[in-house]
Amino acid sequence: MSAGAGVRTVGVVHVYRVAGTDVAALRGVDLTVAPGERVALLGPSGSGKSTLLSVIAGLRRPSAGAVFVDGEDIARFSEAQLYGYRSAGLGLMMQGTVSNLLPYASPRENVRFVAGRPRPGRSADPGAEALAAAGLVDDRRPVGALSRADQQATALAVAMAGPPRLLLVDEPTSQLDDDARERLLDTLVTATSAAGTTVVMVTHDEAVAHRMQRMVRMREGRVGAEGRRHDQYAVIGADGSVQLPEELMVGWPAGSTVMVAAESPDVITIRRRPAAGQEQS
Numbered sequence: 002m003s004a005g006a007g008v009r010t011v012g013v014v015h016v017y018r019v020a021g022t023d024v025a026a027l028r029g030v031d032l033t034v035a036p037g038e039r040v041a042l043l044g045p046s047g048s049g050k051s052t053l054l055s056v057i058a059g060l061r062r063p064s065a066g067a068v069f070v071d072g073e074d075i076a077r078f079s080e081a082q083l084y085g086y087r088s089a090g091l092g093l094m095m096q097g098t099v100s101n102l103l104p105y106a107s108p109r110e111n112v113r114f115v116a117g118r119p120r121p122g123r124s125a126d127p128g129a130e131a132l133a134a135a136g137l138v139d140d141r142r143p144v145g146a147l148s149r150a151d152q153q154a155t156a157l158a159v160a161m162a163g164p165p166r167l168l169l170v171d172e173p174t175s176q177l178d179d180d181a182r183e184r185l186l187d188t189l190v191t192a193t194s195a196a197g198t199t200v201v202m203v204t205h206d207e208a209v210a211h212r213m214q215r216m217v218r219m220r221e222g223r224v225g226a227e228g229r230r231h232d233q234y235a236v237i238g239a240d241g242s243v244q245l246p247e248e249l250m251v252g253w254p255a256g257s258t259v260m261v262a263a264e265s266p267d268v269i270t271i272r273r274r275p276a277a278g279q280e281q282s
């Protein structure tokens with residue numbers, strides 16, 4: 002069995018209610034992540050990436066829809082079940098996570114604080130391996146004295162210390178320069194692929210997203226497109242809707258009326274409706 006958890010969201014909707022106003026942050030998200038897969042959630046600011054991550058983390062309950070983790074719908078979990086889910090098998094590296102580290106303790110002590118002391122006979126310790134991959138395993142300096150990049154690497158190692166079956170990461174490389182960014186991503190990929198951990202990472206940075214195995218683009222609270230390496234696919238939603246790639250939207254604004262025809266089982270054509278007076282008889 003894989004060490005990573007499988008994730009499947011079905012029609013996930015999330016509405017924030019602020020001062021009597023509703024903001025629909027997620028508008029029906031269908032997303033499947035295979036056990037051990039590393040997926041980047043990419044999209045412009047406000048597209049719902051962080052909200053989706055916090056819903057998968059069990060930190061927010063969706064307003065509607067299901068969130069299956071290893072086949073169990075965590076959206077229906079009781080508070081006690083959610084606590085169990087978050088404390089066993091879930092690694093979180095959210096924005097501002099560095100402020101949760103023990104600043105006076107070394108990276109190794111921070112990891113041990115979460116994982117406990119190494120026990121004889123226990124197999125690999127992914128937290129220590131992540132520290133080793135980042136070159137921090139023997140660094141005795143307190144975390145408060147480390148560079149931003151090393152603090153982020155320590156936060157990653159702490160998140161891997163469980164060890165988690167699912168690692169959720171939000172903008173891990175913000176405020177890092179290019180070198181530090183690549184080093185952190187190397188550590189993340191090395192540690193999670195060795196442990197078989199499933200990863201869902203939020204980023205708005207295309208270069209970061211390319212380090213994951215699959216990219217999922219979000220737009221306006223929906224999954225708009227998916228890609229692996231050089232391929233891009235639009236995703237058909239549960240209601241049959243398809244988001245056009247952003248570059249096409251200029252010529253096809255919202256409200257455009259189109260004719261949709263199935264040419265063959267593999268080809269559907271979308272044609273602009275002719276302007277009035279140009280329709281063929």
Ligand SMILES: Nc1ncnc2c1ncn2[C@@H]1O[C@H](COP(=O)(O)OP(=O)(O)OP(=O)(O)O)[C@@H](O)[C@H]1O
Nearest residue numbers: 017019024026045046047048049050051052053205
């Ligand atoms: N706590 C909140 N209360 C009210 N509205 C919120 C809250 N958090 C997010 N939103 C709104 O929900 C929508 C989606 O926000 P979200 O942070 O999930 O998007 P994002 O793609 O992660 O953006 P960013 O990259 O800027 O973090 C936005 O319209 C945002 O203003």
